[in-house]
Amino acid sequence: MSAVAERFKIRHRLPPARWPTREEAARARLFQPARIGPIVAEQRSWVPAMVPWRATDDGFVTDEVLAWYARFAEGRPGVLVVEATGIRDIASGPLLRIGDDRFVPGLRRLVETVRDRSDGRTRLFIQAIDFVSVRRRPEPEKFFRRFLDVDAPLRRRLAEATGNTVWFDAPESAVRERLVGAERTLIDGVLDDRQRESLDYGYRERIWDTHLPHIRELPRVLPGLFAEAGRRAREAGFDGIELHYAHAYTMSSFLSRLNTRDDGYGGSREDRVRLPLEVLRAVRDRVGADYVVGIRYLGDDVVAGGSDVRDAAWFGTRFAEAGVDYLSVSKGGRFEDAKQPRVGEAVYPYTGRSGYECMPTVLSDERGPFGRNVPLAARIRRAVREAGYETPIVTSGGIGTFEQAEEILERGEADFVGAARQSLADPDWFRKVRLGYGHLVRRCEFTNYCEGLDQQHKQVTCKLWDRVDVDAPGVRLARDGKRRLAPPSWTPPKADAP
Numbered sequence: 001m002s003a004v005a006e007r008f009k010i011r012h013r014l015p016p017a018r019w020p021t022r023e024e025a026a027r028a029r030l031f032q033p034a035r036i037g038p039i040v041a042e043q044r045s046w047v048p049a050m051v052p053w054r055a056t057d058d059g060f061v062t063d064e065v066l067a068w069y070a071r072f073a074e075g076r077p078g079v080l081v082v083e084a085t086g087i088r089d090i091a092s093g094p095l096l097r098i099g100d101d102r103f104v105p106g107l108r109r110l111v112e113t114v115r116d117r118s119d120g121r122t123r124l125f126i127q128a129i130d131f132v133s134v135r136r137r138p139e140p141e142k143f144f145r146r147f148l149d150v151d152a153p154l155r156r157r158l159a160e161a162t163g164n165t166v167w168f169d170a171p172e173s174a175v176r177e178r179l180v181g182a183e184r185t186l187i188d189g190v191l192d193d194r195q196r197e198s199l200d201y202g203y204r205e206r207i208w209d210t211h212l213p214h215i216r217e218l219p220r221v222l223p224g225l226f227a228e229a230g231r232r233a234r235e236a237g238f239d240g241i242e243l244h245y246a247h248a249y250t251m252s253s254f255l256s257r258l259n260t261r262d263d264g265y266g267g268s269r270e271d272r273v274r275l276p277l278e279v280l281r282a283v284r285d286r287v288g289a290d291y292v293v294g295i296r297y298l299g300d301d302v303v304a305g306g307s308d309v310r311d312a313a314w315f316g317t318r319f320a321e322a323g324v325d326y327l328s329v330s331k332g333g334r335f336e337d338a339k340q341p342r343v344g345e346a347v348y349p350y351t352g353r354s355g356y357e358c359m360p361t362v363l364s365d366e367r368g369p370f371g372r373n374v375p376l377a378a379r380i381r382r383a384v385r386e387a388g389y390e391t392p393i394v395t396s397g398g399i400g401t402f403e404q405a406e407e408i409l410e411r412g413e414a415d416f417v418g419a420a421r422q423s424l425a426d427p428d429w430f431r432k433v434r435l436g437y438g439h440l441v442r443r444c445e446f447t448n449y450c451e452g453l454d455q456q457h458k459q460v461t462c463k464l465w466d467r468v469d470v471d472a473p474g475v476r477l478a479r480d481g482k483r484r485l486a487p488p489s490w491t492p493p494k495a496d497a498p
Contacts, residue, residue, distance in 0.1 A: 008363050008364045010363070011362055011363055012363075012364055012368045012369060014400070015401060015404070017401040017402070017403065017438070017441075018403055019433060019436075019437075019439055020433065020436070020438065022435055022436030025402075025436060028402070029410060030043060030044050030405050030406050030409060030417065030433075031043045031045075031434050032044065034392065036079070036123070036240070036325055036326050036392055037240070037291075037292045037293070037326070038289070038291065038325075039123060039239055041078040041416075042121050043077070043078035043430070044409060044415065044417060045077040045078045045416070045419075046077060046078060046079045046080075046081075046328075046417060046419070047079065047081060047418065047419065047423045048081055048328065048418040048419075049081040049082065050420050050424065050460065051084055051095060052065075052460045053094045053095075053454070053458065053459050054068055054094065054459060054485075055094045055095055056094065057091075057093060059086060059097030061103075061106030061109060064459070064485060065096070066110060067476065067485065068485070069114050070114065070117040071117075071427050071486045072114075072423060072427045073114040073118040074117050074428065075423070075426075075427040075428040075429065076118050076121045076431050077430050078122070079122070079124075080118075081124075081126070081127055081242055081328075082110065082126040083095070085126055085229075086129060086131075087130050087229040088225060093457065098126065098232050099228075099229070104232050107126070107232070107233075107236035107238075108235075108236045108237055111124060115237075123240070124239050125241060125242045126233050126238045127241075127243075128229040128230070128241055128243055130222060130226070130251065131249045132207060132215065133204070133205045134202065134204045135204070135346065136202050136341070137200070137201055137202040137340070137341045137344065138199070139344075141181075143198065144176050144180045147198065148198075153192070154191070155170075156168070157189065157191075187199070201338075201340055201341065202341065202347055204335060204347065207250055207253040207254055208253075208258075208261045208266055210263060218250065218265075218275070219263070219275050219278070222275065223275075223278050223281075223282035224282065226279045226283050227279075227285065227286035229241065229283075234291055239292055240291060240292025240293060240294060240325065241283065241287070241292070241293055242296050243294070243295045244296055245276055245296060245297035246296045246330045246333065247330065247333035247334065247349060247358065248335045248349035251276055251279065251297075254266070254272055254273075255272050255276060255297065255307060255315060256301055257272075257306055258301075259272050273315055273318050276295075276319075277318065277322055280293065280295070280319065280323075280324060284322075284323060292325045292326070293323075293324060294327070295324050296330060297312065297315065297316075297319075297327065297328075297330070298330055298332070298333075299330070299331050299373065299376025299379070300312065300376055301334055301354065302331060302334065303336040303337050303353075303354050306334065309379050309380070312376065313379055313380050313382075314383070316380040316391075317383055317389070319391075320384045320387065320389035321387070321389065324391060325391070326391060326392040326394060326416075327391055327392070327393050328393075328394035328396070329373070329376050329377040329393065329414075330358060330373070330396065330397070331357045331358055331376060332353070332355060332356070333349050333350050333354055333357075334352075334354040335347055335349045336352075336354070337352030337355075350451060357372070357373070358397070359421070359448055360373075360397060360398050360446070361446050361448050362445065362446045362447060370398045370399070371397070371398055371408070372397055373395065373396070373398070374395050374397070374408055374414065377395035377413060378395075378411075381393040381412070381413065381415070393415050394415070394416040394417075395416075396420060398446060399417060399418070399419045400419060400422040400443055400444050400446070402433045421444045421448075421450060422443070424460070424462050425442050425443065425462050425465075425487075426441050426443070426464075426487065427487060428441075429441045431492070432492075435496045437492065442487075444462075447463070449463040458479075459485060461484065461485065466478075466483035467483065468484065468487075469488060470482070472488075
């Protein structure tokens with residue numbers, strides 16, 4: 001987060017919190033039931049998807065995955081969304097997958113675990129994601145010897161930069177050897193923008209790289225892949241599926257103004273939303289009208305040339321018109337402004353300004369981080385309502401107190417309030433507040449300790465509990481043997497057990 005720290009100098013204190021009595025909480029909007037398409041959530045509290053890096057390397061549910069979601073379920077939020085889950089049957093590290101029927105039994109165990117631990121009170125959705133290739137930043141020598149495409153334009157630039165026409169016909173090995181260890185001014189003069197990026201950041205595909213056959217075919221392939229993910233989600237017993245159209249990934253890139261595809265799936269808003277609508281329809285056709293299909297998407301890309309809230313409001317009305325059951329609004333988290341990774345690491349889309357806006361911290365500007373992204377959800381909700389649709393809107397980002405959540409609902413800025421980091425800090429916080437024990441809530445400090453672990457693909461924990469009672473019986477430890485994988489349990493007095 002160093003690039004952000006240079007911009008933001010103000011360290012904000014956590015806002016004061018007034019916790020309601022049990023009687024006040026019972027009357028609060030946050031704890032009232034609300035409809036989501038064909039189902040009803042018991043309350044308007046929401047835990048958004050977080051990737052904890054607890055799956056196997058081939059995408060299967062593990063005991064640690066079950067324990068992670070069981071712990072959130074014990075807090076009995078209205079809705080719990082399972083992490084971004086890959087729709088393709090391809091290697092993607094310790095990220096859950098739903099790209100083949102062999103993953104369904106494990107996912108079914110996950111559903112059963114949440115049902116049991118929440119006493120059937122929590123609605124469970126699974127987030128489905130697609131992504132294109134992103135490679136680690138290479139050693140420069142390896143890049144020039146193995147990865148660089150030595151084509152005619154590169155030979156021409158090398159000849160011009162050196163004033164030597166021999167490079168037009170020199171053996172490819174000689175061209176590569178000339179660039180290994182060359183001074184940076186020569187490298188910058190010879191490589192084009194994408195080649196320099198591949199050298200300095202690692203190779204990254206774009207969805208507008210239509211010269212690549214598999215990228216060109218995305219509109220033909222993705223609706224079926226997402227639809228099959230929806231079928232498997234239903235078979236596994238989830239209450240619904242959330243289509244991941246946010247951040248740095250495939251579907252978000254189709255929606256972005258940066259999308260310059262010229263095949264009818266890029267350029268204008270109408271063309272940029274075409275594939276996201278086709279995916280939505282394909283999933284709906286496969287799962288039926290009596291199954292929840294939601295969308296998580298960006299209210300603002302927060303990168304130069306990207307989409308903003310005007311686009312998001314327009315997209316939101318199109319999704320509502322097409323019958324989506326809810327819209328969950330996020331912000332930023334793009335590759336375009338990410339900081340340079342170290343050699344051997346992949347670029348991480350939450351390190352630049354857009355990443356900060358996705359997960360704002362206590363080190364901020366004068367506006368501060370708390371509820372910073374709520375206005376995006378409010379603008380989208382207003383547009384959707386003005387178009388005549390009652391589609392529920394979910395907001396999130398820097399929300400960690402009952403009063404924050406309640407005021408958002410009172411003002412009509414959203415219909416559900418999501419809290420990822422606060423729920424990680426204390427999975428019981430919604431339950432504690434509802435039962436009148438708000439003073440016991442372990443409050444997130446919004447330092448993004450958890451996000452730092454995620455960036456390194458380490459098992460995600462929270463600094464407020466991961467070193468607490470690590471020697472207690474039955475405590476599972478992270479791979480480093482130093483951090484516990486789940487927060488301490490909390491049991492309300494028997495009289496308050498519901």
